[in-house]
Amino acid sequence: xxxxxxxxxxSTDLNKKPFKEPNKFFKFLNSKKVVPYIFVFxxxxxxxxxxxxxxxxxxxxxxxxxxxxxVQFIGLDNYSRVANANFFKALxxxxxxxxxxxxxxxxxxxxxxxxxxxxxxKFKTFFRASLFIPALTSTIVGGMIFRLMFSETDSSVANQIxxxxxxxxxxxxxxxxxxxxxxxxxxxxxxxxVNLLYFLAQLQSIPAELYEAADIDGASxxxxxxxxxxxxxxxxxxxxxxxxxxxxxxxFEESFVFWETSSPGNIxxxxxxxxxxxxxxxxxxxxxxxxxxVLMLIIFVISIIYLILTGTFxxxxx
Amino acid sequence: MNSKSKGNGIKWxxxxxxxFVSLIALFPIIGLLISSFRPSSDLMRDxxxxxxxxxxxxxxxxxxxxxxASQYWSWYGNSLIISGMTIILSLFFSSMVGYALAVYEFxxxxxxxxxxxLILMIPFEILMLPLYQxxxxxxxxxxxxxxxxxxxxxxxxxxxxRQFALGLPKELMDAARIDGSTEYGIFFRxxxxxxxxxxxxxxxxxxxxxxxxxxWPLLVLRSNSMFTLxxxxxxxxxxxxxxxxxxxxxxxLTIIPIIILFIFFQRYFVAGLTSGGVKG
Numbered sequence: 001x002x003x004x005x006x007x008x009x010x011s012t013d014l015n016k017k018p019f020k021e022p023n024k025f026f027k028f029l030n031s032k033k034v035v036p037y038i039f040v041f042x043x044x045x046x047x048x049x050x051x052x053x054x055x056x057x058x059x060x061x062x063x064x065x066x067x068x069x070x071v072q073f074i075g076l077d078n079y080s081r082v083a084n085a086n087f088f089k090a091l092x093x094x095x096x097x098x099x100x101x102x103x104x105x106x107x108x109x110x111x112x113x114x115x116x117x118x119x120x121x122k123f124k125t126f127f128r129a130s131l132f133i134p135a136l137t138s139t140i141v142g143g144m145i146f147r148l149m150f151s152e153t154d155s156s157v158a159n160q161i162x163x164x165x166x167x168x169x170x171x172x173x174x175x176x177x178x179x180x181x182x183x184x185x186x187x188x189x190x191x192x193x194v195n196l197l198y199f200l201a202q203l204q205s206i207p208a209e210l211y212e213a214a215d216i217d218g219a220s221x222x223x224x225x226x227x228x229x230x231x232x233x234x235x236x237x238x239x240x241x242x243x244x245x246x247x248x249x250x251x252f253e254e255s256f257v258f259w260e261t262s263s264p265g266n267i268x269x270x271x272x273x274x275x276x277x278x279x280x281x282x283x284x285x286x287x288x289x290x291x292x293x294v295l296m297l298i299i300f301v302i303s304i305i306y307l308i309l310t311g312t313f314x315x316x317x318x
Numbered sequence: 319m320n321s322k323s324k325g326n327g328i329k330w331x332x333x334x335x336x337x338f339v340s341l342i343a344l345f346p347i348i349g350l351l352i353s354s355f356r357p358s359s360d361l362m363r364d365x366x367x368x369x370x371x372x373x374x375x376x377x378x379x380x381x382x383x384x385x386x387a388s389q390y391w392s393w394y395g396n397s398l399i400i401s402g403m404t405i406i407l408s409l410f411f412s413s414m415v416g417y418a419l420a421v422y423e424f425x426x427x428x429x430x431x432x433x434x435x436l437i438l439m440i441p442f443e444i445l446m447l448p449l450y451q452x453x454x455x456x457x458x459x460x461x462x463x464x465x466x467x468x469x470x471x472x473x474x475x476x477x478x479x480r481q482f483a484l485g486l487p488k489e490l491m492d493a494a495r496i497d498g499s500t501e502y503g504i505f506f507r508x509x510x511x512x513x514x515x516x517x518x519x520x521x522x523x524x525x526x527x528x529x530x531x532x533x534w535p536l537l538v539l540r541s542n543s544m545f546t547l548x549x550x551x552x553x554x555x556x557x558x559x560x561x562x563x564x565x566x567x568x569x570x571l572t573i574i575p576i577i578i579l580f581i582f583f584q585r586y587f588v589a590g591l592t593s594g595g596v597k598g
Contacts, residue, residue, distance in 0.1 A: 032422070035501040039418030040430055042411040046471040050449065051437050057448035112339065120332040129584070130340040133347060136576045138530035140548040141569040144555060145346045148353065148566075151365030157349065160368050189346065197587075250441040253532050257552070272443045272533075279447045280537065292444040303439060 062290035078290035087291065089266045090274040091298075097183055097270070098248030104188045105195055106241045112192070113199035114229060128200070132193035139190065143257025146186050147173070173258055179267040183254040195240050202236040203229070238310050242303060249299050252276065271295050347573075354379055354570045358563035379567035390568055392543050393550035397529060398575065400465050400546060404528035405521050407470045412520070413513060415471060416479025417505060421488065431480070437473040443533065450537050464538040465546070469528060475520050482516040483509070518586035525579050547572050 028034060065074045112131065116124055134142065150158040150172040159169040172178045206228065214224050252272040259268045261277045269277075271291065279288020349366040355375040383390055418424075419431055449468065450459075458464045486509055494504045510517075532548045539545055545553070551568060554561040580587075 030500045030502070032501065033424070036418045036422035036424040036427070039414045039422075039505070043415040043430065043434070043471050043476065046411075047433055047437070049452075050468055050471075051440065051445065054445035054448035054452065055440065057451070058444060061448060112336075115332065115336065118332075120329050121336055122329065122333045123337075127336050127340050131343050132580075133577075134343055136526065136580060137347070137569075137573055138532065138548045140530075140532060140552050140555075141350075141572055142346070144551070144565060144569060145350045145366065147555075148361065148366040148562075149346060149349060153364055155363070155367045155369060156365035157368055189343070193343070246439065246441065250443055252443065256532075257555070260555075272441070275443060275447070276533070280450075285447050285451070288447050292447065296440065296444045299439065299441060 058289045058292055061286055062293045064286045066285045074286070078287045079294070081287060082290050082294055086266060086269065087271075087274060090269045090271045093180070093267070093269055094249055094251060094271045096180060097187070097251055097254075098245055100180075100184045101187050101191075101248050102241050102244045104184070105191050105244045106237060108188075109192050109195035109240070110199050110233065110237065113196050113203055114225070116196070116200060117203040128193075128196070131196055134189050135191065135193045137190065139186070139253035140257055142186055142190055143254065146182060146189075147258065150178075150182060174264055174267075176265070176267045179258070179263065182258055183251070183268065186254050186257075187248075187251065191244075195244075198236055198240055199233065202233055206232045238307070242306060245302060245306060246299060249295065249302075350566065351570060354567045361562045361566065379563045383564060383567050383571070387564055387568070389542065390550065390564065393545050393547045394571070396462070396544060397547040400462055400535075401525050401528040401575075403462060403466045404469045405525050407466065408472050408475055408524045409517055409520060411471050412475035413479045413510065413517065414505070416476045416481075417483045417509060417513070419476070419480045420483035421486065421491065421509075434473045434476050434480075438477065442468065446534060446537060453538055459538050460540045460544050462544075465531075465535050466528075468534060469524070469531075472524060472527075475524060478520060479513065479516060482513055486512055515586045518583040522580060522583050522587055526576060529576055 029038070062078055063073055063075060064071050065077070115121060116128060121127070137145075149156060150170075152169070152171050152173070153159065154163070154169045158172065162168070162170060170178055172182060210228050211224060214228060219227070250272055251270050255263070255268040255270045255273050261273065261281055263269060272295070275288045275291045275295070278284050278291065346366075352370060352375075353361060353366050355377065356370065357374055357376070357378065360371070360374065415430075415434075419427060419434075453459050453464045453467075490508055490512075491504050494508055499507070530548060531546070532552070535546050536549050536552075539549060542550075542553075547568075551565060551572070554565045554568075
């Protein structure tokens with residue numbers, strides 16, 4: 001690429017069609033027909049090697065029994081094994097996590113962003129930064145902080161608050177409801193600031209004239225929110241909630257950081273955790289791939305249903 | 319006069335309310351920071367606690383990391399190298415692809431764009447087992463390259479750069495062509511500098527993604543000396559480990575580069591996101 005740059009001085013304007021061409025090969029490389037493909041080339045390569053190949057390979061592997069040195073096709077055996085109690089436990093954990101995080105990570109950042117964009121607030125820059133800072137930590141670091149905050153001892157922050165409310169200390173990592181609570185609160189804590197920025201960006205693109213016109217018509221603050229703000233936020237609500245659904249089904253680290261690969265009674269097992277546990281931990285890559293294919297189908301179906309219900313396809317692109 | 323003071327009342331009420339929300343968001347970080355100066359025996363007994371004995375706070379945990387934990391610093395170096403490589407390569411390639419999808423008319427342009435969106439929908443975790451096998455057979459497991467490779471052409475970044483490049487003034491391209499510039503010259507000398515804010519926003523997001531990346535490096539990195547920070551720290555989180563002293567001070571040091579990156583680019587960050595126009 002850099003050699004092309006240095007040659008740019010020699011090249012002539014394409015529109016003038018000179019009689020003598022300085023370098024046919026370079027002219028070919030610089031023609032408007034070829035240039036876009038050179039620019040897109042890295043994507044083509046990476047798509048073929050890093051997406052298409054592993055996707056096809058994964059589907060093939062899901063029909064195979066894979067042991068070192070011997071690979072054989074076993075038909076649908078891996079898939080019939082997927083329907084087991086552990087998988088359903090993982091799927092129900094993941095689904096509850098998705099449902100809770102979609103609600104929290106759409107509604108809370110939206111309300112905070114509307115408030116941050118309003119004239120009712122001072123120190124906006126500080127507030128924005130303070131909500132974004134959790135996103136700068138990794139799930140591992142965040143998870144470690146939460147493990148220490150929600151440790152089982154009576155003197156941990158969480159149990160001190162619980163005892164203020166008059167309840168007994170909780171074994172946070174060893175009960176089903178609190179296990180889910182830990183994963184949801186860690187995920188929400190890290191992501192609220194990011195989604196807040198998406199909402200803020202969209203809020204700032206709403207033309208001020210709309211609000212001025214509403215003011216002239218004597219609209220109340222609630223009416224302005226109902227008829228101007230929320231409708232304009234709809235695309236970003238769909239974007240944020242779709243991303244949250246997809247990320248929720250991909251959740252792994254929030255569970256790993258609390259229990260690694262084995263939680264008591266699988267209270268923290270997720271679908272991706274199950275893929276990791278079986279595919280890498282048990283070295284059963286065929287079975288792991290089958291779980292992966294099932295997960296992919298679940299995500300596709302849910303995303304598409306969701307996008308149809310929210311009317312995203314109707315608008316057409318651009 | 320009266321209504322103005324009423325407005326001020328609401329303003330302060332809202333501000334105090336929001337300060338409370340900010341405090342909740344920042345509390346874990348503050349807790350981590352304070353706890354990093356606590357003796358590990360207290361930490362293990364209490365976790366992060368309200369009851370802190372201020373007289374016991376000291377720098378021992380940090381002193382330990384700076385003197386003894388050579389492993390920790392090799393993880394640190396690995397993370398810096400991998401994140402640096404990821405930022406540079408992914409900004410370079412993704413901006414090129416996004417730009418081409420936005421400004422050129424060519425066969426397959428829509429197909430490529432649909433593929434970008436499709437990749438966004440496929441969870442990486444599903445591709446990781448075959449991809450891991452591929453890395454094994456290519457014999458690049460346990461190298462920086464294996465970690466960085468899947469992040470080089472980031473679909474999110476391509477999508478974002480495309481949205482941004484759609485708003486670039488096309489007249490500049492024609493003017494540059496008349497002046498005899500090549501298509502590559504137009505991109506690198508004129509258009510790329512104009513994409514500054516979006517590059518800054520993506521530098522933060524890609525840097526963050528790479529710095530905090532966990533599952534993929536966990537798969538392809540094998541030797542302790544090649545580990546990145548999240549993996550190294552996670553190995554200290556074993557059920558039997560009592561390494562909270564290294565862990566907690568080490569975690570504080572982990573957040574520092576990413577905060578520097580954020581402060582450095584943050585004024586472009588929201589601007590970049592806004593002008594990119596994330597249209598769902």
